[in-house]
Amino acid sequence: MVHSKSWHDQRLVEIPHFASEILGNTRSLFVYLPPDYHENTERRYAVLYMHDGQHVFSADASGESWDMHVTADRLVAEGPMDGILIVGIATVPDQRLNEYFHEHPNMHLAFKPPFDGDRYEAFVIDEVMPYINRTFRTLTGPEHTAMMGSSAGGIVTYNIGFRRPDVFGHIAVMSPYFVKADFDEKGELREIPFYHRYGTHPKLRVWLDMGGAEGTFMEKYAREEAERLVADGFVPGEDLMLYLHPGAGHSQSDWAARAHAPLLYFFGRIGKPEALEICGGEIVGVKGPDKRINPVVTYTSGFMQTVMRATYTVLDPQLLEVKPDGTLIAKSPGTTRVIVQYGNCTADKEITIVDALPERVNVTVTVKVPASTPTYPSLYAGIEVKPAGDGLYKGSAMIPHGLTFTFKVSHGFGRHERLKPDSGITRRSFVASSDQELYYEVEGWEI
Template sequence: MHSKIIAVEKFHSTILDNDRTIYIYLPSGYEQFADVRYPVLYMQDGQHTFHADERGGSWDLHLAADRLIEEKKIRPIIIVAVSHITDARISEYMHPLPGGEEVFGTKCHGEEYEQFLIQEVKPYIDEQFRTLKGPADTAVMGSSAGGLVSYNLGFRRPDIFGKVGALCPYFVRVEPTGEERWLSKRYKERPPIDIWIDVGEAEGYTVMEKHVRSAVDDMLEAGFEPGRNLWYYYVPGSGHTQKDWADRVHAPLLMFFGEIGQPVKAELAGPDRIGLSGLSARLNPIVTYDSGFVATDLNASYEIGDPSVLGVSPDGKLAPLREGTTTLTYRNGELASTLTVRVVPDLSATVNVSVHVEVPDDTPDVDILYAGIEIPKIGSNLYGGTFPVPRNMAFFFRISRGMGKDEADRDGNEVPMRFFKAKEGLALYYRVENWIDAKGDRQP
């Protein structure tokens, strides 16, 4: 017995007046056990749920589900991966918000997309397959803008979607000027849903931890209970790619459809310096469970070596009191992890980072490159400048001229992602050998 994936091509929406492909994952045993009904997970950006294409990698969600089901860590599930339409993705994933149409220059059709899922996709799935139809057995999940629309679907329609996965949700657009524009309503109530929400450390300005954590704080104030109906994970070293989401998608699957198990490891991440003035900071106590589940503890217990130097609240916020150095120990039952923190007089919120990029002679003429941040052209084959960047902000990226126009090696092949974390005096010099969309290979 094996799982299988069915493609329903040209699935028509009367509400949106367009067609798209929907992929349906059926677990091992679906055809053999005809009296069994299954919970359902609805996924955004469905073309990347099980497969990669020229516009992005794959979550390989079928592989994660196969493994967890075989290990009996989750119930067998049906996964419905709803493809986006490239030119309509942002429009369909954005619910109306005052000023929202100005951000992307397009009308927000999130309400119509919501109706499409609830009135057209879900009835089709419930009719064609043996599903458990109630909200307790119906989850919705996505990443980036797909995480944003999933978040909105959960808060707006908890009667349909009782479980929500919002991976690095695109809550805020940060303009080149530094202006921050929220793209979602800030919900202040607690609907009857269970929610997984996360963000990677190295997503740069694309999705910033402070914005996601602000939404988490809203949920805590609304009465969500961490470890019961709310789980959050601030993921060290993680960027904004399908591979990053594939690496941790097992965690929300365990939360939705299985048992997370017992804690077996604790790790305390956080800054080694904090200022009496300037940059604020928070700890990130990470707990790993015997099932493989992993999350940040939002209501942690700490021991402070010298309480006269530094205070810390259960949510990890640090309160510097005087100059000095102290240890902070996170405890979770028998597990513990310790971090040493030094308090200095001042630590600026931003640092200046110098970035220069040399490109090949035949690079198409563009004014801006993306190298974690936008880099202007300053000369022949050269882009660069010095930029104020939030201290400790991390970036995981490829140098790019735009969508589908990333850097490549001499032979035109994809290159590994680059990484940097902003600190004082950081100077970066990159050389691009080729572009993925270039015709032909570079001659040696």
């Protein structure tokens, strides 16, 4: 049964208790209809399927809203995109990771089974899509069908896209959970790549992104996968778009802020390059960790992407070299400027070269919680912190130099601290630029 919600002349509908014989469970589907859906009754529309559907159009206790209806309406009103349908497929409590992970030997290195990704894939293709196509006026075929997901929803999008390009012609893989990265008992970062690479080049357009402040998710994973896709035959700017978003964290509000870009890439008109900015790479060592700059180009439509290959000029080449992929090769201490060009756009930035930078820095975090807080096994404050007595939690970790964390203190998935609304602070953040000790005080917890 379709239930309309009180919004935009009943253009957001919920299908509650949608039953799956394949998975043996039920969930809600949420469907956005474009502005002219009820007027142009002969028209059919392309469809975007999204995971974590309970957050696609609204917020709940465990997460913010992507507000995809707001973004889609805006793009249609402004002109760069025609109307589409958006289908949000809700998760089932306690089944999210099971359903979003496909069975593969690498998975067993990082997680315990069951892995029901194959069955979830069949549920989407063989149960959800036929229902949507019967109930609403859709355009069918991969050229009109896209999928989008973030975090674990990003990896299931990646898997389904490469497994079934005959069904989905476009995939948006946002902040993908490709690698399990955590800290061992000594505070050393360990990284376990668990996703399966296909090494193929199907007829598929891929949007791949990562925020620069996602902590241990690390934008390097998205960049490395983009390079591998290029080796597989994908062409940057054509069937592959990479966007490394400076300062973005791992939350619905961060994904919402850039969701317009894959919508334009799949269904709209991105326009022409309008501005170019060089992000990152402010300081690099002759000795120490590899550093890259991130040239981001913005288009007249508001679309943006990271330029994977660019032309660079260094004013003092005896100090620094920049490879076409943005890698900085430091030669001698000093300061110079780097100029990058993409199309008719040009940008420049000052880069400081020092003798050496540390590979990792030691960060110690202490969190004070309210007296009414139960004793949790651990909290998350960029890194894991554990009970230290007297309402304190403490932890230390060796973190790669330059890594940025943006977060709320939490005691489980979606269970965050409550920040004062008049403080102007929506999240906390720190940059692992040097050894440091950080202290946070939790005022209260979200209900």
